[in-house]
């Protein structure tokens with residue numbers, strides 16, 4: 001049992017990956033606040049999926065409680081952290097997972113489609129993280145330092161790009177950057193912050209991934225959750241500010257923006273016209289002279305899903 005005595009919050013835990021994470025955390029001994037208002041894939045409506053997951057955890061002998069507020073509400077997120085403390089005596093793990101889609105090409109995207117996706121993903125990560133971190137800082141200052149674990153949810157789209165998803169990519173890329181800064185700020189309190197870029201067969205992706213095969217399904221959400229459980233454990237204290245890609249049985253460590261070539265002008269300022277040669281030279285520093293652009297394409301091709309979505313969205 002990796003998580004005996006720990007308490008976790010999982011946002012968007014009523015379905016798909018979040019449900020799988022909640023069950024996996026509970027199976028390793030964690031008590032779980034199952035957050036989910038049960039909206040549709042576009043973020044509308046409501047249903048009692050959170051309570052169904054709570055019932056599943058309890059039926060297996062675990063402890064869980066439902067929370068049906070939006071994780072993107074600032075006051076609601078504060079109340080959710082307080083609910084964990086009041087119900088289970090503290091908080092150790094926050095899994096930011098909730099998400100929706102409003103796909104559209106950039107020239108057709110409405111303000112509402114942009115705002116809804118940014119709100120659920122980015123503010124839905126900020127609000128619970130902010131209140132959990134305030135709690136962990138207060139515990140530390142009171143001499144009850146208990147560390148803390150944050151596992152957030154980025155996406156291939158946010159890291160490699162995908163046509164038709166500018167809103168989702170902005171949010172998911174932002175979550176990777178957000179994770180790095182939270183990791184830096186919370187290190188002195190023993191709190192780690194990492195992110196996963198998952199791919200799994202859920203209602204959000206089933207049109208791309210297709211039906212499950214007979215036997216072991218490598219694309220099952222249950223094949224992503226093990227890294228969430230491990231990152232939530234004491235054993236993972238040394239891992240922070242990282243992003244891991246989990247898909248179909250493979251676990252990749254990802255690295256983000258980095259300097260891949262440099263040209264420097266000294267003694268005077270750059271002239272606009274000389275930037276042409278400077279930029280060409282930057283690409284020329286790579287074997288084949290192609291640089292980062294091919295890296296991104298190769299990454300998408302290697303994972304397959306981005307290309308599938310690209311084909312699907314080409315007529316959107």
Ligand SMILES: NC(=O)c1ccc[n+]([C@@H]2O[C@H](COP(=O)([O-])OP(=O)(O)OC[C@H]3O[C@@H](n4cnc5c(N)ncnc54)[C@H](O)[C@@H]3O)[C@@H](O)[C@H]2O)c1
Pocket residue numbers: 011012013014015016017018035036037038039040041043049069070071072097098099100120124153154155156197198199200201202203204205
């Ligand atoms: N499925 C994939 O292949 C894939 C790929 C990359 C990233 N992701 C990300 O993984 C996460 C989970 O996706 P999924 O595939 O399980 O989707 P899903 O639609 O099956 O589950 C998402 C859950 O989030 C809940 N939710 C939505 N808005 C919420 C809010 N404001 N507050 C709380 N809960 C809310 C929904 O009710 C739903 O139960 C998302 O962040 C998604 O963007 C999924």
